Amino acid sequence: xxxxxLEQKCEACRAGAPQVSDAExxxxxxxxxxxxxxxxxxxxxxxxVYEFSNFAQAWAMCDRVAALAEEAGHHPALxxxxxxxxxxxxxxxxxxxxxxxxxLAAKTDQLL
Ligand SMILES: C[C@H](O)[C@H](O)[C@H]1CNC2=NC(N)=NC(=O)C2=N1
Numbered sequence: 001x002x003x004x005x006l007e008q009k010c011e012a013c014r015a016g017a018p019q020v021s022d023a024e025x026x027x028x029x030x031x032x033x034x035x036x037x038x039x040x041x042x043x044x045x046x047x048x049v050y051e052f053s054n055f056a057q058a059w060a061m062c063d064r065v066a067a068l069a070e071e072a073g074h075h076p077a078l079x080x081x082x083x084x085x086x087x088x089x090x091x092x093x094x095x096x097x098x099x100x101x102x103x104l105a106a107k108t109d110q111l112l
Contacts, residue, residue, distance in 0.1 A: 012091040012098035019044075019096040030101040035105050037097075039086075040076050042079040045090035046105045050112070051083060058085045064111040074100055076108075 011017060020028060025044075029037060038047045052058040062080045065087060069075040079086040088106055089101040 010100070012074055013093055015036070015093045017094050018080045018089065019091075019094055020099060020102075021060060024099070025097065028099070030104045034109065043090055043095045045077075045088045046097065046101055047086065048089045048105070048108070050085045051112040052085070053083060058083055061085050061111065065108055067084070068104065068107055069112060072104060073102075074104060077103070079095065109110055 025037065029035065029036050029046075032046070035046045035048045038045050050058070052061065055061040058060060058080055064077055065076065065078060065085070074091070077086075087105075089105050090096065091098040091101060091109075106107075
């Protein structure tokens with residue numbers, strides 16, 4: 001899919017897309033209570049670590065999240081380890097959180 005279509009596909013991937021306000025953050029984070037707002041390199045992100053019994057299960061979840069990201073045209077950072085998968089969602093272009101990041105965090109939980 002040409003990049004421009006990808007960017008159109010992902011509203012949060014456009015420069016100038018609105019970051020969530022502090023009030024929206026406080027409201028939205030209640031919907032995804034297992035996620036933690038973290039600031040990494042000055043960028044506010046949503047982070048969750050999923051734990052599994054072995055590497056293969058963590059790897060399978062990683063693949064499911066990767067497929068979700070490709071479908072959305074919006075991508076997390078994924079840190080895959082033995083028995084664990086760390087997922088960080090944020091919007092690169094706006095160096096912060098967009099409402100889409102919360103939607104995709106909730107969809108990530110549904111992949112468990
Ligand atoms: C060209 C491509 O569509 C863009 O770079 C997309 C890719 N995936 C993305 N993912 C995230 N999380 N933020 C972005 O700004 C972003 N931009």
